[in-house]
Amino acid sequence: MLKKALTVLLALVLVFALIGCGGGETPATEGEEGQAEGEALPGEGKVVTMITDTGGLGDKSFNDLAYAGLEKASEELGFELKILQSATEDDYAPNIQTALEDNPALIVCVGFMMEQATVDAAAENPDINFAIVDGVGDMDGDGQQDVDNLLGLKFKENEGSFLVGVAAGLTTETDKIGYIGGMEFPTIIVFESGFIAGVKSVNPDAEVYVEYADSFGDIAKGKEIATAQYNKGADVIYHAAGGVGLGLFQAATENDFWAIGVDADQALTSPENADNILCSMLKRVDTATYTAARSAVEGTFEGQVQTFGLAEDGIGVGDGGENLTEELNGEIEKWKAAIIEGQFTVPATREEVEAFEVPEI
Amino acid sequence: MNDGNKLKKITKDLWLILRFPLISIAAGFFIGAVLILIAGKNPLIAYIALFQGSFGGVDKIGETLFKMTPILMTGLSFSIAFRTGLFNIGGEGQFLAGAITAIIAGWYFQSLPHLLLVIIMFILAILAGAAWASIAGVLKAKMGIHEVITTIMLNYTALYLVNYIVRAVMNPQILLGTKAEAHTVSLPDAARLTKLKDVFEIFGRSSVHTGIFIAVGCAVFMYILLFRTTLGYELRSGGLSPDAAEYGGVKKSRNIIMAMGISGAVAGLAGAVNVMGITYYVAQSSTTPGYGFDGIAVGLVGGLHPIGIIASSFLFGILSNGARKMQLEGIPKEVIAIIQGVIIVFIASQYIIKIIYKKRKENEIKKEKIIPEKSKEEEVR
Numbered sequence: 001m002l003k004k005a006l007t008v009l010l011a012l013v014l015v016f017a018l019i020g021c022g023g024g025e026t027p028a029t030e031g032e033e034g035q036a037e038g039e040a041l042p043g044e045g046k047v048v049t050m051i052t053d054t055g056g057l058g059d060k061s062f063n064d065l066a067y068a069g070l071e072k073a074s075e076e077l078g079f080e081l082k083i084l085q086s087a088t089e090d091d092y093a094p095n096i097q098t099a100l101e102d103n104p105a106l107i108v109c110v111g112f113m114m115e116q117a118t119v120d121a122a123a124e125n126p127d128i129n130f131a132i133v134d135g136v137g138d139m140d141g142d143g144q145q146d147v148d149n150l151l152g153l154k155f156k157e158n159e160g161s162f163l164v165g166v167a168a169g170l171t172t173e174t175d176k177i178g179y180i181g182g183m184e185f186p187t188i189i190v191f192e193s194g195f196i197a198g199v200k201s202v203n204p205d206a207e208v209y210v211e212y213a214d215s216f217g218d219i220a221k222g223k224e225i226a227t228a229q230y231n232k233g234a235d236v237i238y239h240a241a242g243g244v245g246l247g248l249f250q251a252a253t254e255n256d257f258w259a260i261g262v263d264a265d266q267a268l269t270s271p272e273n274a275d276n277i278l279c280s281m282l283k284r285v286d287t288a289t290y291t292a293a294r295s296a297v298e299g300t301f302e303g304q305v306q307t308f309g310l311a312e313d314g315i316g317v318g319d320g321g322e323n324l325t326e327e328l329n330g331e332i333e334k335w336k337a338a339i340i341e342g343q344f345t346v347p348a349t350r351e352e353v354e355a356f357e358v359p360e361i
Numbered sequence: 362m363n364d365g366n367k368l369k370k371i372t373k374d375l376w377l378i379l380r381f382p383l384i385s386i387a388a389g390f391f392i393g394a395v396l397i398l399i400a401g402k403n404p405l406i407a408y409i410a411l412f413q414g415s416f417g418g419v420d421k422i423g424e425t426l427f428k429m430t431p432i433l434m435t436g437l438s439f440s441i442a443f444r445t446g447l448f449n450i451g452g453e454g455q456f457l458a459g460a461i462t463a464i465i466a467g468w469y470f471q472s473l474p475h476l477l478l479v480i481i482m483f484i485l486a487i488l489a490g491a492a493w494a495s496i497a498g499v500l501k502a503k504m505g506i507h508e509v510i511t512t513i514m515l516n517y518t519a520l521y522l523v524n525y526i527v528r529a530v531m532n533p534q535i536l537l538g539t540k541a542e543a544h545t546v547s548l549p550d551a552a553r554l555t556k557l558k559d560v561f562e563i564f565g566r567s568s569v570h571t572g573i574f575i576a577v578g579c580a581v582f583m584y585i586l587l588f589r590t591t592l593g594y595e596l597r598s599g600g601l602s603p604d605a606a607e608y609g610g611v612k613k614s615r616n617i618i619m620a621m622g623i624s625g626a627v628a629g630l631a632g633a634v635n636v637m638g639i640t641y642y643v644a645q646s647s648t649t650p651g652y653g654f655d656g657i658a659v660g661l662v663g664g665l666h667p668i669g670i671i672a673s674s675f676l677f678g679i680l681s682n683g684a685r686k687m688q689l690e691g692i693p694k695e696v697i698a699i700i701q702g703v704i705i706v707f708i709a710s711q712y713i714i715k716i717i718y719k720k721r722k723e724n725e726i727k728k729e730k731i732i733p734e735k736s737k738e739e740e741v742r
């Protein structure tokens with residue numbers, strides 16, 4: 001009897017495990033391909049390790065973009081790409097330690113949450129190259145990087161958010177616009193601040209509903225908030241909330257209003273919603289990790305802070321759904337040029353939004 | 362001869378106790394191997410990596426002990442409530458309450474010397490965890506509201522409260538005047554637990570800290586409390602049969618409040634140990650840390666016994682630490698989660714089988730009782 005029960009259970013568990021496995025696969029294995037060519041590549045025999053924060057792969061934006069950039073570099077340069085995903089916050093330091101055992105050419109830590117752990121490890125291992133996405137490595141707040149072997153990859157998301165704010169402000173017919181943030185992190189408030197400033201610059205009468213989902217993955221929550229904002233009259237909604245945004249897109253398609261994507265060109269990554277994705281705020285994390293890996297493998301790596309803004313083409317506006325009118329494109333280009341020329345500074349905090357005065361351009 | 366018999370009996374007893382856990386673990390690894398094969402990798406390489414990652418040197422063992430520390434404590438926390446007949450799934454919230462209290466205490470008493478500061482932080486975190494759990498305890502004891510509902514709700518309350526405190530009270534922007542961060546101020550050096558590697562070089566790069574001794578100390582405390590004190594006896598009897606215990610003079614409501622309080626105290630201490638040992642700050646988060654839920658699995662796999670829980674938390678430590686090396690071999694970290702899941706399912710099924718077995722035995726006893734009575738009746742006729 002017992003044996004029978006065990007056999008049945010085993011079979012059941014196996015079936016469930018197999019079903020579960022389909023969704024849970026990560027592209028961790030793909031990095032090893034692409035080095036089939038016979039010629040010696042500069043990265044041959046070298047290792048680059050990427051460590052994610054607790055968000056992990058599969059978010060179709062931030063982490064996946066970072067991985068895509070490294071994957072491309074790996075294919076071109078022939079180094080071995082390894083990945084470590086953190087299950088909890090206190091995995092950051094041990095994961096970096098584990099990665100160090102391979103004596104890698106570069107360790108890429110993805111996400112500002114890992115900044116402290118990365119700086120600590122970089123200080124202890126001055127011969128290893130580190131890169132931190134969304135961080136600078138200035139923990140003591142003196143305006144200088146704390147270590148020399150760390151490449152801080154910093155993005156000016158406020159600039160891109162400003163431009164999609166311009167698009168939203170000019171597109172809305174109800175003068176009501178929505179914003180959905182992931183969590184009320186200072187790094188996410190940057191998106192909110194730039195967006196509101198952009199809206200106000202072209203449409204001072206417009207009202208912006210600001211809401212936070214307290215999640216970067218809860219699709220249902222995203223749909224719920226978006227629908228609520230739509231019912232309050234919002235007809236354009238921007239998100240900076242990772243996977244939560246997929247819920248926004250669903251709501252936009254169902255109710256036929258405009259959504260604005262973030263990080264990747266989401267009209268391309270979510271093609272089924274492309275008709276309702278006005279445009280996307282592009283954050284070229286892939287470009288950043290690609291150049292970082294390239295420099296480390298080719299020996300030109302320098303510990304410094306690299307800032308990616310509109311001027312560096314690290315931030316931009318993507319229109320994969322081709323929904324922006326010529327007029328809107330013209331306006332966006334006009335404001336973009338003004339920001340690159342330095343005619344005004346785009347707010348990055350709520351205080352700066354308060355003090356922001358619409359510039360004459 | 363006599364000794365041989367004794368030895369035989371002990372090994373037989375041991376086998377009876379360890380039978381289910383061992384079968385479960387073996388099944389977990391077997392199904393994991395099948396999955397790794399499906400993923401196109403060699404399970405042998407994967408498992409070698411797993412064990413190298415957790416045993417390949419003192420530093421690796423140190424890292425395993427580090428992973429074991431919080432779940433040992435939350436496992437104990439869950440078990441003491443469970444043994445009293447309470448299903449405390451609020452370990453997450455109590456863990457957070459302890460963690461944030463340690464941060465607050467560490468900030469306001471930062472001028473104190475190391476040992477005194479650490480002790481004050483521990484005590485306050487214990488009180489915070491106990492207080493947080495007692496909300497559910499009192500609601501259950503006085504108003505009969507089921508603890509599963511209240512503790513799970515209190516998890517969310519704790520999460521959002523902590524997120525608020527991180528953003529608006531303990532943020533570096535407010536306390537230090539630097540730029541806003543998504544985490545609290547960091548603990549001063551005096552408030553941090555010593556890393557074993559700073560004392561013994563042999564621990565290499567591992568993160569294991571003195572918290573492991575506190576965790577094992579908790580297990581010893583739990584053993585003495587449960588099996589060597591009157592209070593422990595009362596708690597256990599309340600779990601085995603609440604009505605019989607009450608008939609025997611055990612106060613039911615006091616029992617519930619005590620058990621939840623102690624359970625929460627240990628979880629709160631776990632939270633404090635975790636921030637003082639590794640993270641040094643509490644960050645805003647969209648989800649609870651997960652150690653409270655892991656504690657449920659650790660407690661059940663460990664048979665709700667302090668010694669069993671030490672063993673099961675060590676096993677889970679091996680799995681989650683070895684997972685790092687496996688990931689570097691290109692094996693998705695989800696495989697480890699599946700192995701853990703399978704072990705838990707099997708252990709849980711052990712409880713189910715036990716219940717079925719018990720029911721059947723009861724039925725047999727009933728039948729035996731009925732049959733003689735019937736035959737008596739027949740005799741009378």
